[in-house]
Amino acid sequence: MWNRPAPLRVEKPxxxxxxxxxxxxxxxxxxxxxxxxxxxxxxxxxxxxxxxxEVGAGLMLWPNATRVLQSLGLLEQxxxxxxxxxxxxxxxxxxxxxxxxxxGDFDVPALCVRRSDLLAALxxxxxxxxxxxxxxxxxxxxxSSKVQVHFANGSTEEHDAVIGADGIRSRVREHVLxxxxxxxxxYTVWRGVVTYAGSAIREGYSSETWGRGxxxxxxxxxxxxxxxxxxxxxxxxxxxxxxxxxxELIQRLTGWHEPIxxxxxxxxxxxxxxxFDLPPLPQWTAGRVTLLGDAAHPCTPNLGQGGGMALEDAxxxxxxxxxxxxxxxxxxxxDSLRRHRTRHIQQRSLMMGHIGQWQNPVVVAGRRVVTSxxxxxxxxxxxxxxxxxxx
Numbered sequence: 500m501w502n503r504p505a506p507l508r509v510e511k512p513x514x515x516x517x518x519x520x521x522x523x524x525x526x527x528x529x530x531x532x533x534x535x536x537x538x539x540x541x542x543x544x545x546x547x548x549x550x551x552x553e554v555g556a557g558l559m560l561w562p563n564a565t566r567v568l569q570s571l572g573l574l575e576q577x578x579x580x581x582x583x584x585x586x587x588x589x590x591x592x593x594x595x596x597x598x599x600x601x602x603g604d605f606d607v608p609a610l611c612v613r614r615s616d617l618l619a620a621l622x623x624x625x626x627x628x629x630x631x632x633x634x635x636x637x638x639x640x641x642x643s644s645k646v647q648v649h650f651a652n653g654s655t656e657e658h659d660a661v662i663g664a665d666g667i668r669s670r671v672r673e674h675v676l677x678x679x680x681x682x683x684x685x686y687t688v689w690r691g692v693v694t695y696a697g698s699a700i701r702e703g704y705s706s707e708t709w710g711r712g713x714x715x716x717x718x719x720x721x722x723x724x725x726x727x728x729x730x731x732x733x734x735x736x737x738x739x740x741x742x743x744x745x746x747e748l749i750q751r752l753t754g755w756h757e758p759i760x761x762x763x764x765x766x767x768x769x770x771x772x773x774x775f776d777l778p779p780l781p782q783w784t785a786g787r788v789t790l791l792g793d794a795a796h797p798c799t800p801n802l803g804q805g806g807g808m809a810l811e812d813a814x815x816x817x818x819x820x821x822x823x824x825x826x827x828x829x830x831x832x833x834d835s836l837r838r839h840r841t842r843h844i845q846q847r848s849l850m851m852g853h854i855g856q857w858q859n860p861v862v863v864a865g866r867r868v869v870t871s872x873x874x875x876x877x878x879x880x881x882x883x884x885x886x887x888x889x890x
Contacts, residue, residue, distance in 0.1 A: 500776075503660065508821075509692075513694060514726035515541055515819060516659045516826060516829075517540065517541060518541045518542070518543065518647050518657075518659050518660055519531075519535055519540060519645065519658055519660050519661070519662060520543055520656055520659045520660075520661045520662070521540070521542055521543065521544045521545065521640050521662045521664055522543060522545050522636045522662065522665045522671050522795070523544070523545075523546065523552050523663065523664035523665035523666060523669075523792075524544050524545070524548070524551050524630065524880050525612070525615070525666065525673075525809075526558075526617060526618055526621065526790070526792070526809050526810070527620070527664040527666065527792030527793070527794075527809030527813060528546075528662070528664035528665075528792070529544060529618060529621040529622055529625060529630075529765075530567070530571075530813035530814070531664060531812070531813040531816060531817070532544050532630075533571055533621050533625050533813070533852060534571065534628060534787050534813045534814050534816065534817035535816075535817050535848075536624065536625055536626065536629070537571070537817070537819065538817055538820065539622075540565065540820065541631075542625075542629060542637040543629045543631060543656070544611045544625070544629060544630050544631065545636065545648070545656070546630070546632050546634060547633070547635035547636065547651075548632065548633075549570050549633050550604070551630060551632060551768065552615060552619070556615045556690040556691060556692045556726040556727075556770060557611050557613060557614070557690075557692060557718055557720050557725075558617060558719055558726075558803075559609070559610075559611050559803035559806075560581075560609065560610045560611070560612060560617070560806065560807045560810075561609050561803060561804065561807055561885070561886045562606070562607050562608070562609055562806030562886040562887070563804075563811060563885065563887070563888040563889075564806060564811070565577075565608055565609070565610055565815045566606070566607050566889060566890065567807075567810040567813070567890050568810070569607055569655060570747075570814060571621075571624060571814070572728055573620050573621065573626070573795065574607065576620045576623070577616065577617055577620045578608065578610060579617055580612070580613070580721065581610040581611060581612040581616070581721050582610065582611050582703075582718075582719040582721030582722070582724070583703060583721070584602060584606045584609045584610070584611060584703055584704075584705045584718065584719065585601070585609075585703040585704070586600065586601055586602060586607075586703060586705070586863040587599075587600040587601065587602060587704075587705050587706065587707070588704055588705070588706035588707075589706070589708075589709065589870055590593075590706055590707070590708040590709070590756065591708070591709065591710075591867055592708055592709065592710040592713075592715075592752075592754070592756065593756060594708075594756030594757070595871075596730075596860070597709075597867060598870055598871070598875050598878065600873055600875050600879055600882065601875070601879055602879075602882065603883055603886070604885060605880060605887070609886070611705070611719055611720045611721075611726060612720065613692070613720065614806075615806060617806070618860070622724075632642075633652060634650045634651075634652065635650055635651040635652070635850070636648065636649075636650060636651075636665065636670055637649050637650060637651050637670075637673065639674060639675075639676055641786045641787055641788065643831050645657050645658065645787075646658050646660060646661045646787045646788060646840065647785075658721055659787065660725075660787045660788070660789070660826060660830075661788045661789075662788075662790070662791050662793045662816070663675070663737075663788065663791065664787065664790075664791045664794055665787070665794055666791045666792070666793045666794060666797075667681050667777070667794070668681065669790065669793070669794035671788065671790065671794060672780075672790055672794050674808075675785040675786075675788050676780065676782065676793070679780065681775040681776065681777055681797065682775060682776055682778070682819075683735050683773050683774070684773075684775065684776065684799055684849070684852060685732055685763045685773045685777055685856065685864065686712075686731060686732045686733065686773075686856050687731055687733050687736075687771060687773055687774065688728055688729070688771070688772050688773070688774055689729045689730075689744060689748060689770065689771050690726065690727070690728045690769070690770040690772075691726070691727050691762070691763070691766035691769045691770070692720075692724065692725070692727075692766070692768075692816045692821060693724070693725055693727065693746070693762050693764060693765045693766050694724055694765070695723065695725050695758060695761070695765070696723060697758055697761070698756070699727065699756075699758040700717060700719065700758065701844065703719065703790075704719070705717060705719065707716045707840055707855070708753065708755065708756065708759065709866070709867070711731065711767075711857075711858050711860060711863050712731060712732040712853050712856055712857070713731045713732070713752065713856075713857075714728075714729065714730045714856070715728070715730075715752060715755065715824075716728045716730045717758075717759075717762065719771050721873045722878070725762065727759075727762050727763075727766075728754065728800070729751075729763075730774070730855070730856065731751055731824060735773055738771040739771075741769060744769045744771055745763060745766065745769060748763050749763055749764065750770070774800065775797065775799070776798050776799045776845060776848070776849060777796075777797050778798065778845075779838070779845055780795065780796070783795045783834050783837075783838065784830045784834055785787075787830075788832050789816075789834070791803075791810070791813065791816065792808065792809035792812055794842070795804065795812070795841065795858050796808060796837075796845055798839035798845040798848040798849070799846055799852045801832040801848040801849075801852040801855065802844060802847060802848045802850075803859050804844050804848065804885070808841055809839075810839070810890075811837070811890045812841075814890040815833060815890050816829075816833050817835055818890070819832040819833040840888065854866065873876060
């Protein structure tokens with residue numbers, strides 16, 4: 500069994516904060532509520548949807564993320580249905596392995612989970628009456644001691660502080676910091692979840708295959724289930740029908756190694772989203788309002804760290820609240836501890852996306868040669884720097 504780091508201590512915070520409003524019922528928002536609840540702070544999640552669920556496929560939780568779950572006492576619950584990952588392969592589209600990266604021995608595992616399973620586990624750590632559905636945020640008003648939050652259904656709630664955890668197109672961020680339009684990075688991402696019983700995928704091995712302007716990743720979720728993703732350079736567009744997505748992907752990736760064609764063909768649902776992010780924000784906080792997760796630091800999906808960064812934010816925020824003597828001090832510490840870390844992840848993810856999406860045939864051929872010659876130990880060292888982070 501994995502060694503256990505120190506959990507989030509349950510003690511009365513020195514800061515006299517009684518309630519926090521959290522806008523957004525995704526992974527980051529619910530994780531923040533769970534972390535604050537452990538401190539005895541009434542954290543209420545407001546979600547605009549009528550039903551709380553995570554759409555999407557699988558989600559990679561690297562050790563920096565599973566370490567947060569362990570601190571919250573939720574790791575074993577998430578680990579049971581998930582698949583452990585021990586190696587990461589970089590492959591050419593013909594199937595040749597260019598690099599075999601060992602993910603290393605950590606105190607906690609690297610897991611691939613369904614987003615819905617992770618959200619369900621986090622919800623067990625939040626009192627049901629602290630989840631308010633059908634509450635679409637419209638605006639907020641601040642005084643020196645409180646924040647009033649207004650919703651489209653006509654209700655108003657008051658809190659000591661508010662966290663905007665409402666995603667890359669955050670309305671809370673727009674309200675407190677001004678309009679920050681997400682940047683399209685020139686490629687589209689498709690995702691699917693399938694079962695696979697063949698022999699072309701080794702247990703514990705994830706992979707990403709590189710072609711010209713396209714990639715295909717495979718992540719094992721355990722029990723014969725896999726999540727996959729594909730990318731392709733293209734202008735922004737409205738997603739076509741499911742059948743058109745599948746046909747387009749099969750055509751784009753004709754001739755790629757097994758089991759890529761089979762995984763695409765067997766997908767019953769395929770998500771399509773453009774690759775967006777934002778340049779690092781100059782600040783996350785305005786008065787008694789701060790941001791968390793994709794509302795604060797959205798990044799392109801090239802390091803598998805989107806969910807992990809939101810989990811880190813949630814735990815760090817709670818720890819800052821637990822140790823601060825004032826709200827200003829807590830928010831300043833949170834901002835200081837997180838912005839350097841998330842900026843690094845945003846920039847590195849953007850760079851990896853640029854490299855992975857190279858399309859010029861000469862450049863792509865050079866990338867293949869260089870990748871096959873570089874020592875895997877170099878990448879293992881860089882991975883360790885990212886994954887060793889403790890919130």
